[in-house]
Amino acid sequence: MALTLPHAVTAKAAATDAPFFEASWHDPESSATGYLVIDRLVRGLCSGGLRMRAGCTATEVRGLARGMTLKEAIHYEPGARYVPLGGAKGGIDFDPFDPAATGVLERYLAAMAPLIEQRWTMGEDFGVRQDAVDRAIEKIGLTSSVQAAHQVVADLDAANERMATAFGSDVDGVPLDELVGGFGVAEAALAAVRHRGMDPAATTAFIQGFGSMGGASARYLARAGVRIVGIADVHGVVANVAGLDVERLLLTRDRSGAIDRTQLRRTDRAEPGQRWLDIPADLLVPAATSYCIHADNQDRVQARVIAEAANMPITPEAEEALDARRVTVSPDFLANSATNAWWWWVLFGDIDGSPEQSFTKIADRIGALSDRMFDRADDEGITTRTAAFAMASERLAELTARFGNVTTPMP
Known part of the structure; x- marks a missing residue:
């Protein structure tokens, strides 16, 4: 089709x-x-x-x-x-x-x-x-x-019990349901980083958006050793070349994902929001709006890897130019798919809704799909988005x- x-x-x-x-x-x-x-x-x-x-x-x-x-x-x-x-x-x-x-x-x-x-x-x-x-x-x-x-659903009572576990779980101060999507993005980003031969411990990242997707992406990238050098929220950009205290900012943000500027350290700095592409970073995670990287600003992208936490953040024209510069993109319908899949894994009973089974399943699936995508892109000489698109299309046909x-x- x-x-x-x-x-x-x-x-x-x-x-x-x-x-x-x-x-x-x-x-x-x-x-x-x-x-x-x-x-x-x-x-x-x-x-x-x-x-x-x-x-x-x-x-x-x-x-x-x-x-x-x-x-x-x-x-x-x-x-x-x-x-x-x-x-x-x-x-x-x-x-x-x-x-x-x-x-x-x-x-x-x-x-x-x-x-x-x-x-x-x-x-x-x-x-x-x-x-x-x-x-x-x-x-x-x-x-x-x-x-x-x-x-x-075969057994709705059992499904509701699993959902109660999933939505009643808290992981280090954040509800599980607010973490699963960004955890998946972090796993996709790390797979892309490794594919490029980069060491996570020597990798810097910028996160655009600090809601559930951006916040969790930042947490789990930081826990993997990636240095988060900048975050954009609705009020602007906060940055620190030595790395931001992601956990502190995550636990004190408001419900809309806005960072509490009183929690910034002396060495952190605040920048205007329009400078979000001007902070040097190896990895870029757009986690807010669609179409935010386009033909008129793609030349400002400094990252070697982009993991799409937002839906449709890159226009086709921008992606063509990024591909010409060998920027690796983990596309949205793979990278940010964990929230949706997790919900159904819990409801239908593939996992019990606990944080342990949730994170294990997400890491296994996003990691395996990412590896298949990179192998196919390399073998066929196509972009990662084209490879992932072919994978999804074949499964849709099935x-x-x-x-x-x-x-x-x-x-």
Whole structure:
């Protein structure tokens, strides 16, 4: 099957590479516009989060939905309890910091309630927190944001016990569910560093974004010996060539991922936000917005390795130029896929939800997939994204042949 890479999906491409379903929503009480794109269904189900940001577009949501199809498919393991779902994504064009955002979120979810109940398993994404989703889901009379998947869970009581373990676990002061995604990014980044022949203990890194993905990426890279020389948050950049105290900053950040500047040490320095590409580092982890590395700023990238914690952070034009400079990219639908896969591993019973099994499974899967991607890229003389895309596409074809990607009758 012919697919377009997520960051290359355009309105024009949608005419020949159309998603399974898409809808637009117009809020009757504000200027907000929302979108839902179901890229594929497997066993009648799809998975993908909901983001909210001013300027969110239908084209962006289409690309994100395609990315979810690939994130799901790349983790297909014949014989595992978790059978990957199709990909989907929701997006709302509205400022998440606007006081009216909660009402906008509730009305959007109410409009999409029949799909959430039967087809679309969803949760938090950029600009939307899971606790806000959970409150809204309860208010509109649904039981869970992933209740559609309950239709294919063999023992829901046991699944709920595993989920309670997973979401009730704390690891050194941070909830487990806020760590798994960034831990996976760190594992992908370390695999890329090793592939380049770099020593993690001699490697420096810059993290753009310090929410759950960026914060956990920074923690586990630092624990692997990587020196974190800079972090960007909503207020700007903090940097220290000798390395930042990541753990201290992580445990004192606010709920939006903003660093408490009173926790900076005397040798740390604050820089304007626009300087985030000017801090020299061997490894760059974009963990915030889509399209942040583009044709007009890619020449400022100084890293030898980029691990995409954010979705679609690099445009195709920028990536072509980066590839010409031999910058290694670990693509988003592999590098940041652990949050999604972890949720399903727990729900379907491949792991028990404990931190020990969670970290072991993520390290094993992200490490194995990364190694396969690098081997394929080297053997075939292609980019890492092209190699990972081929891997995911082949698994999607297997899933489609075995389980179908159209709506199936539900019990």
